[in-house]
Each structure stands twice: as C-alpha cells, then as structure tokens.
Amino acid sequence: MKFDLHVHSEHSQDSRSSVKDILKMAKxxxxxxxxxxxxxxxxxxxxxxxxxxxxVPGVEVSTPQGHVGALGVEESIRKQPDVxxxxxxxxxxxxxPIALHPYRFWSGIGEEEVRAHRWGAVEGMNARTSSRDNxxxxxxxxxxDLPIIGGSDAHxxxxxxxxxxxxxxxxxxxxxxxxxxxxxxxVGGIHRSKSDTFRYVKKAVxxxxxxxxxxx
Numbered sequence: 001m002k003f004d005l006h007v008h009s010e011h012s013q014d015s016r017s018s019v020k021d022i023l024k025m026a027k028x029x030x031x032x033x034x035x036x037x038x039x040x041x042x043x044x045x046x047x048x049x050x051x052x053x054x055x056v057p058g059v060e061v062s063t064p065q066g067h068v069g070a071l072g073v074e075e076s077i078r079k080q081p082d083v084x085x086x087x088x089x090x091x092x093x094x095x096x097p098i099a100l101h102p103y104r105f106w107s108g109i110g111e112e113e114v115r116a117h118r119w120g121a122v123e124g125m126n127a128r129t130s131s132r133d134n135x136x137x138x139x140x141x142x143x144x145d146l147p148i149i150g151g152s153d154a155h156x157x158x159x160x161x162x163x164x165x166x167x168x169x170x171x172x173x174x175x176x177x178x179x180x181x182x183x184x185x186x187v188g189g190i191h192r193s194k195s196d197t198f199r200y201v202k203k204a205v206x207x208x209x210x211x212x213x214x215x216x
Contacts (some may be wrong), residue, residue, distance in 0.1 A: 006151025040061060063086050063109070101153065122141035122147070128155075161189075
C-alpha cells in the first residue's frame with residue numbers, strides 16, 4: 001500500500017490546493033491514503049473526514065531550528081520554542097515525531113538535532129528535496145536505527161503522490177503507524193530535479209525575505 005505522508009493544503013500559507021482536489025488527485029495517483037502536514041494546523045484533516053482513503057492525522061510543527069512532523073496527533077500544535085519541546089509535545093499527545101527533510105537548508109532541523117532527540121522516524125524520501133539530501137537522510141536513519149518514511153511535501157496538486165511510503169496491507173491510520181514504529185516501511189518516488197531546485201530556491205528566498213528573514 002502507498003501513502004503520501006506529507007501533503008500541504010490551502011490551510012498552509014504556501015499552498016492553494018483544496019482538500020477536495022487533493023483527495024481526488026490521491027485517488028488518481030493510486031494512493032491508499034495520505035497525511036496532511038499543514039503548518040501548525042489540522043484543519044485539513046477534519047475537513048477530509050468521511051474520505052474512503054486512510055487519512056493520517058498530522059501536522060507540521062514550526063520551530064526556530066526547522067520543521068518537525070507529527071503523525072497520530074489529533075489536535076493542532078502551534079509553533080514551538082525549540083525542537084526538543086516540539087518532540088516532547090508530540091509524544092505527550094500520543095503522536096509520532098518525524099524528522100522532516102533534515103538536510104534542507106531553509107526548513108530542515110539538521111543532523112545534530114536529529115541525533116539529539118528521540119524520534120519515531122526520519123523522512124528519507126521527500127519529493128521536494130534533492131536526491132543527495134534524501135540519501136543523506138536515509139543513511140542517517142540507518143546509522144541511528146530509525147524507520148524511514150516518504151512523502152511528496154506537495155504544495156500543488158501535481159506534486160501529490162510524487163513521494164510516498166510503502167507498507168503491507170493496513171486497515172487504519174493506527175495500523176500504518178504501527179508499521180512505521182516497527183520499521184516495516186519502504187519509500188519511493190522522485191527527487192527534486194536541478195530545474196526544480198532553481199525554482200525552489202528562488203521561491204524560498206522570496207518567502208524568507210517576506211517573513212522578515214525568519215523560518216515559517
């Protein structure tokens with residue numbers, strides 16, 4: 001089964017994709033489910049209730065050091081003062097903290113933060129990250145004996161499903177998280193191309209400047 005565990009909807013300030021259109025695209029791409037990881041809000045998850053896809057509750061938590069993923073939480077999590085606090089908050093809520101795109105310059109938390117805390121998994125396949133940095137994330141996860149997951153990090157409809165996590169048959173998001181915790185995952189998809197890198201950097205710099213040189 002294939003799950004895109006990192007999708008942004010119109011509930012993130014840097015995406016305009018509606019929940020309804022994302023769900024349609026997910027089916028078109030033969031996904032069995034997905035996780036909306038909007039920035040600090042779970043509004044998309046609640047809006048997707050009733051879908052016949054498996055929707056994993058989650059959120060992308062902002063910290064000054066970078067972004068932290070939370071899977072299996074059922075409440076929004078606002079921006080946290082640091083990575084340590086974010087990870088502890090996620091565990092306190094019964095969730096699984098994910099080290100998202102750790103080597104990304106603009107929003108990754110970096111290797112030191114990954115090694116310093118107790119994570120549930122590392123995002124080793126992110127379709128908006130270079131192949132070099134995805135492979136580095138996979139090697140890091142192997143070194144510290146953590147499961148890997150994959151997602152598209154989609155900010156538009158065409159990106160949905162471009163990165164994904166593969167597991168055996170599950171019937172619920174709880175079952176999926178159990179597979180992740182046990183390390184029974186594979187990842188697949190495409191990496192960010194050189195031409196996409198140019199567009200990404202241009203967009204990231206522009207957004208960074210508009211935020212007053214602070215992380216989202």
